[in-house]
Amino acid sequence: MAEFAYLYRGGQRPSSPEQSQQIMQKWVAWMKELGEKGHMVDRGQPLEQSGKLVKAGNRSVTDGPFAEAKDVVGGFTLIRAKDIAEAAELAKGCPILERGGDVEVRPIMQMNM
Amino acid sequence: MDGGGSAATIDHLFRRQHGRMVAVLTRIFGMHNLKLAEDVVQDAFCRASEIWKVDGLPENPPAWLMAAAKNRALDAIRRERTARNFAPELDRLLRSEWTVAPTVNEHFGANAIRDDLLRMMFSCCAPAISEESQVALILNILCGFGVDEVAGAFVSGHAAVEKRIARAKKILAASGMLFEVNSASEFATRLPAVQRALYLLFNEGYHGACAETAMRTELCREAIRLIREVLAHPNGAAPASFALAALMCLNAARIPSRKDHSGNLQPLSDQDRSQWDRDLIAEGLRLLEHSASGTELSQYHVEAAIAAAHANAPSTEATDWRQVVSLYDMLMxxxxxxxxxxxxxxAVGQSEGPERGLMALDAIGGSERLARYPFYAAARADFELRLGHRDAARAHFGDALAAARNPDEKRYLAQRLAACGDVSAPLQR
Incomplete structure (x- = not known):
């Protein structure tokens, strides 16, 4: 078993309260399923859409957003899977995909001393 | 916390809370800042979604949403107070750090929110806004329907609905203040328009062209929810309000039987009456009794009485059609x-036979408008069929089918048309 990070990017905003709630409920169900199947390591945290960017060189601090809206990371989750193929397969159930967003699946580097 | 398990208990929560949240924020920000209020509410929903999808649902989701709206409102006030004015009577209090939080808190009390919802409802029914737009506005603001959902309910295009809502909101924002519901005389003056808009909202669900059952039920349920809010206010408990609520409950009670188990439309005569919602019927009859105080006899009284005549009848045959006809005479x-x-x-056809029914149909003035209404030709076809005139019945069912507005109506009328050709089939009522 190895650990992986899911980074959620982009995704259309919901167009109504009802839609917003339905998407939220899909996420709740998906997260729950990951947990029940023993894949959940850390549910993670949602991130604000705005922030600051500290740049190399003169260390200037500028306001976010830092990228196109579709590239902004909206949150992350840590999961456990057999290998990256399984981690990617599990990510296919993520509700963000229905809203035009992506899930980036990244293995967490192992510190094998 | 268990996230998925309690999902069922929050059915339509966001949609339901939307009206209350926008109403209270508009009261604080001022009517001219309606857009800001809507943005803050949307932001609160986004936050709730983002956090709940990770942490699962909180203990008390409606209270969580209200608290989020309140906090976002405070943020918005602090951010915007140099750039804009808020509600005139609160503006000074919102500018000072000493008073801003207590002022906002006070307006988030349960009773204050209830009144604000009514203020918004009455504001949406301003005479400067067309009836059609009033209904769209109520759906959008008070019932939290997005533009696409309103368009779906009305079976019209996204762009047209968006434009209609935007225009109505401009009028609303320019009107300066929310309607004041605590003035009895102003309340009474505006009340008929509010009743009318809720009646239209209900009918859009009950009789409208939208085929989707879930949407229809939802519109009817929203209309009932809003008329109950009107009745809960001391000024709103007028006889016509009770009659309107009675009418809605008695008609809504029949929704479960309007389609059979294969999803086919069922006319009143063929409905399985055991499926009628007995609780709604009981509530409707109780409301109808309340409506009988005073001398006012509104359209809603008569329509509720008609609905009660059906609700009380064990079958089509046992319906008091003579009474139904005289109620329709009154309604005319x-x-x-x-x-x-x-x-x-x-009703005349049921009470006095198909020949009389046809004569009554022929006597309808201005029937050009009915030509596009499929159930006009269908009624004629029904009477002809009962008289054994299969060819005439077939022709009229054909006309009805051509006028059908959605797949359900098409399927139902096509079945009736097909049954006309089958000589062995029993003649339907």
Whole structure:
């Protein structure tokens, strides 16, 4: 078993309260399923859409957003899977995909001393 | 916390809370800042979604949403107070750090929110806004329907609905203040328009062209929810409000039987009456009794009485059609319309036989408007069929089918048309 990070990017905003709630409920169900199947390591945290960017060189601090809206990371989750193929397969159930967003699946580097 | 398990208990929560949240924020920000209020509410929903999808649902989701709206409102006030004015009577209090939080808190009290919802409802029914737009506005602001959902309910295009709502909101924002519901005389003056808009909202669900059952039920349920809010206010408990609520409950009670188990439309005569919602019928009859105080006899009283006549009858045959006809006669006096005349003619046909029914149909003035209404031709076809005139019945069912507005109506009328050709089939009522 190895650990992986899911980074959620982009995704259309919901167009109504009802839609917003339905998407939220899909996420709740998906997260729950990951947990029940023993894949959940850390549910993670949602991130604000705005922030600051500290740049190399003169260390200037500028306001976010830092990228196109579709590239902004909206949150992350840590999961456990057999290998990256399984981690990617599990990510296919993520509700963000229905809203035009992506899930980036990244293995967490192992510190094998 | 268990996230998924309690999902069922929050059905339509966001949609339900939307009206209350926008109403209270508009009261604080001022009507001219309606857009800001809507943005803050949307932001609160986004936050709730983002956090709940990770942490699962909180203990008390409606209270969580209200608290989020309140905090976002405070943020918005602090951010915007140099750039804009808020509600005139609160503006000074919102500018000072000493008073801003207590002022906002006070307006988030349960009773204050209830009144704000009514203020917004009455504001949406301003005379400067067309009836059609009033209903769209109520759906959008008070019922939290997005533009696409309103368009779906009305079976019209996204762009047209968006434009209609935007125009109505401009009028609303320019009107300066929310309607004041605590002035009895102003309340009474605006109340008929509010009743009318809720009646139209209900009818859009009950009789409208939208085929989707879930949407229809939702519109009816929203209309009932809003009329209950009106009744809960001391000024709103007028006889016509009770009658309107009675009418809604008695008609909504029949929704479960309007389609059979294969999803086919069922006319009143063929409905499985055991499926009617007995609780709604009981509530409707109780409300109808309340409506009988005073001398006012509104359109809603008569329509509720008609609905009660059906609700009380164990079958079509056992229905007191003579009473139904006389109620329709009364309705033709108060609120004449081709559709009322059509329903009267159908009742005449039940009470006095198909020849009389046809005569009543022929006597309807201005029936050009009915030509596009499929159930006009269908009623004629029904009477012809009962007289054994299969060819005439077939022709009229053909006309009805051509006028059908959605797949459900098409399927139902196609079945009736097909049954006309089958000589062995029993003649339907």
């Amino acid at each position: 006096q108060i609120q004449p319309s081709p559709v009322v005349a059509l329903n009267r003619a159908i």
